[in-house]
Amino acid sequence: MSEGRARRRPASFFPSVMRVALAALSILAAAPAAAEELAERVAPCLACHGATGQSETPEVPSLGAQTAPYALIQLYLFREKQRVFDIMNEAAKGLSDDDLRSVSDFIAKLPAPRPPEDGADDARLERGRALVQRNHCNVCHRADLSGQENVPRIAAQREDYLVKTLRDYKSRARSGYDASMAEVLQPVADNEIPDLAYVIARWPGAK
Amino acid sequence: MKASCRSFVLAGTVGLLLSAGPVAAQQSPASPAPAAKTDAPGAMVNPNATINSVLKDAPQNPAAQKLAPVAPPPIPTAADKLPVTKLQAPKDFKIEVFASGMANARSLRIGDKGTVFVGSRLVDKVYAITDRNGKREAKPLVTGLYRPNGLAYHKGTLYIAELSQISKIDDVENHLNDSPKPQVIYSDLPKDEPHGWKFLTVGPDERLYFNIGAPCNICMPPETNAQLRSIKLDGSDPQVVARGIRQVVGMDWSPVTKQLYFTENQRDWLSEDIPQDKLNRLLHPGKDNFGFPYCHQGDIPDPEFGWGHSCDEFTKPVALLGPHSAPLGMRFYTGHMFPAEYRNQIFIARHGSWNKTKKIGGDIVVATLNKDGTVKSVKPFITGFIANNNYLGRPADLEFMKDGSMLISDDFNGAVYRVTYAPSRSSPQVSEKR
Numbered sequence: 001m002s003e004g005r006a007r008r009r010p011a012s013f014f015p016s017v018m019r020v021a022l023a024a025l026s027i028l029a030a031a032p033a034a035a036e037e038l039a040e041r042v043a044p045c046l047a048c049h050g051a052t053g054q055s056e057t058p059e060v061p062s063l064g065a066q067t068a069p070y071a072l073i074q075l076y077l078f079r080e081k082q083r084v085f086d087i088m089n090e091a092a093k094g095l096s097d098d099d100l101r102s103v104s105d106f107i108a109k110l111p112a113p114r115p116p117e118d119g120a121d122d123a124r125l126e127r128g129r130a131l132v133q134r135n136h137c138n139v140c141h142r143a144d145l146s147g148q149e150n151v152p153r154i155a156a157q158r159e160d161y162l163v164k165t166l167r168d169y170k171s172r173a174r175s176g177y178d179a180s181m182a183e184v185l186q187p188v189a190d191n192e193i194p195d196l197a198y199v200i201a202r203w204p205g206a207k
Numbered sequence: 208m209k210a211s212c213r214s215f216v217l218a219g220t221v222g223l224l225l226s227a228g229p230v231a232a233q234q235s236p237a238s239p240a241p242a243a244k245t246d247a248p249g250a251m252v253n254p255n256a257t258i259n260s261v262l263k264d265a266p267q268n269p270a271a272q273k274l275a276p277v278a279p280p281p282i283p284t285a286a287d288k289l290p291v292t293k294l295q296a297p298k299d300f301k302i303e304v305f306a307s308g309m310a311n312a313r314s315l316r317i318g319d320k321g322t323v324f325v326g327s328r329l330v331d332k333v334y335a336i337t338d339r340n341g342k343r344e345a346k347p348l349v350t351g352l353y354r355p356n357g358l359a360y361h362k363g364t365l366y367i368a369e370l371s372q373i374s375k376i377d378d379v380e381n382h383l384n385d386s387p388k389p390q391v392i393y394s395d396l397p398k399d400e401p402h403g404w405k406f407l408t409v410g411p412d413e414r415l416y417f418n419i420g421a422p423c424n425i426c427m428p429p430e431t432n433a434q435l436r437s438i439k440l441d442g443s444d445p446q447v448v449a450r451g452i453r454q455v456v457g458m459d460w461s462p463v464t465k466q467l468y469f470t471e472n473q474r475d476w477l478s479e480d481i482p483q484d485k486l487n488r489l490l491h492p493g494k495d496n497f498g499f500p501y502c503h504q505g506d507i508p509d510p511e512f513g514w515g516h517s518c519d520e521f522t523k524p525v526a527l528l529g530p531h532s533a534p535l536g537m538r539f540y541t542g543h544m545f546p547a548e549y550r551n552q553i554f555i556a557r558h559g560s561w562n563k564t565k566k567i568g569g570d571i572v573v574a575t576l577n578k579d580g581t582v583k584s585v586k587p588f589i590t591g592f593i594a595n596n597n598y599l600g601r602p603a604d605l606e607f608m609k610d611g612s613m614l615i616s617d618d619f620n621g622a623v624y625r626v627t628y629a630p631s632r633s634s635p636q637v638s639e640k641r
Binding site: 069072073076077080082101133136140142148149172176179180182183 | 281403
């Protein structure tokens with residue numbers, strides 16, 4: 001099987017569970033029937049992202065109280081494959097502009113995620129707080145890291161997702177909608193990223 | 208719920224192994240960029256670059272914390288929701304929607320047959336607006352591009368400047384429907400994201416001119432950056448045209464002197480009211496240095512990099528265009544529709560500020576020139592893109608149609624407007640009496 005053929009991913013190569021999952025996603029792409037509740041349509045999203053706005057799935061972000069403009073931008077990028085991640089590209093495929101708007105508005109109304117209630121490591125928090133200050137995360141993302149407009153809420157985001165995202169921005173594996181994060185991450189050393197993610201995941205309590 | 212997600216993610220992982228494709232690239236930072244894009248978003252970083260964050264010098268201050276770059280929505284505004292009735296123009300000028308539905312519409316160029324080409328920065332498209340038997344149609348001409356902000360049209364060929372390469376489509380107006388693949392002519396360019404998007408223009412010497420921005424808000428840029436560069440139309444013979452330039456998103460050639468004029472966006476976070484963005488004129492090609500990072504707006508030494516330098520070492524701007532106002536596209540008016548007083552003057556689209564509490568810009572201004580090419584005055588022409596300190600739209604570029612009317616792109620709403628002039632009989636323009 002050549003790589004080119006593999007990229008086309010013929011359905012027969014999919015494990016059956018993948019087909020089931022994709023079928024669930026196709027609910028999203030279906031024409032919106034008037035009676036269909038938005039909550040039903042986003043159920044497949046919430047299976048991974050968490051029904052209460054809080055994700056309990058590794059490397060899958062919490063969506064609760066995310067800013068609607070940021071959510072809309074990401075859904076658009078997934079639909080257009082400008083941000084490449086197969087599951088999300090499939091999920092957003094065929095969604096209309098109005099669908100993208102309704103889903104982002106829905107996401108924005110979910111409750112904000114809560115920081116983990118573990119015994120926080122004070123030394124790491126201290127290092128993390130200094131990094132937040134030095135790199136001015138609290139400027140665009142606001143002092144409580146709740147975000148604004150196109151700048152996302154990052155407070156109490158999953159730590160593993162933050163680590164992955166920061167590394168992807170720094171390496172430019174994720175280019176972002178505009179250039180801001182690629183630029184912001186340049187002065188951040190790779191070994192600083194875990195502490196940065198640690199404190200942001202525990203914000204604002206850790207502030 | 209949790210169980211179904213685990214199996215779902217697992218399934219996704221198996222799918223990934225089979226596809227061995229783009230997602231794997233995203234998960235492994237060292238891998239090349241997704242195949243959908245024509246260019247890796249900066250796989251190579253100049254190791255010598257002194258890159259600082261856009262937020263360098265941002266104060267820890269509650270008012271400053273409210274400021275962030277404004278990103279337009281990725282979905283264009285519906286034609287009937289465009290703010291065209293909120294815009295104000297001088298008497299007897301009319302503004303209407305020319306075309307809509309083009310997310311992030313930026314640079315404008317017009318072909319010999321009247322096709323309007325529209326670049327973008329945040330989406331992957333160059334659009335073409337065509338007019339067939341009175342029916343206007345806007346649709347993507349090329350997709351899968353990476354920050355295709357710069358466009359130039361010359362003798363049938365469309366040139367496209369992406370973040371780190373320049374390509375062309377020959378005989379473009381005869382290939383509007385068969386998805387032409389641009390042919391790369393030049394790619395010896397840095398891949399920096401900050402100020403990596405380009406403006407493109409063809410000079411009277413039939414060379415392509417473009418900017419390579421500073422890869423930062425304020426920093427000591429590498430040799431390859433903070434400059435204007437030119438190449439021949441086939442991509443050969445690169446030459447540095449000017450240095451010390453932070454970022455340019457608009458250039459045009461004087462129809463009188465053939466000199467190059469360009470807008471330049473100055474640094475952020477120095478203060479609410481300084482420095483002002485600039486209108487520059489290239490006087491000595493290959494020699495001029497416009498001061499970045501040592502000197503801003505022609506007379507303010509940088510608090511960090513300015514030590515040991517004087518602003519007098521650098522070429523001065525011909526006009527100051529307001530702090531953080533973000534002047535982008537600019538064109539000389541050579542048409543005949545507008546009153547004579549506008550002929551050979553410069554129209555400039557001010558995109559509008561983000562690094563300022565009370566927004567300014569969000570308008571089209573006109574710079575009136577003296578005979579020696581210096582600027583006599585800068586006055587508002589079209590206003591109203593800002594209301595209650597919010598953007599209703601943001602003008603990014605402008606271009607003139609053959610009939611002398613003006614097109615304005617609005618990258619916030621994904622639309623293009625047209626400005627026409629028709630003097631009312633009761634009040635002939637003063638300029639026409641002269």
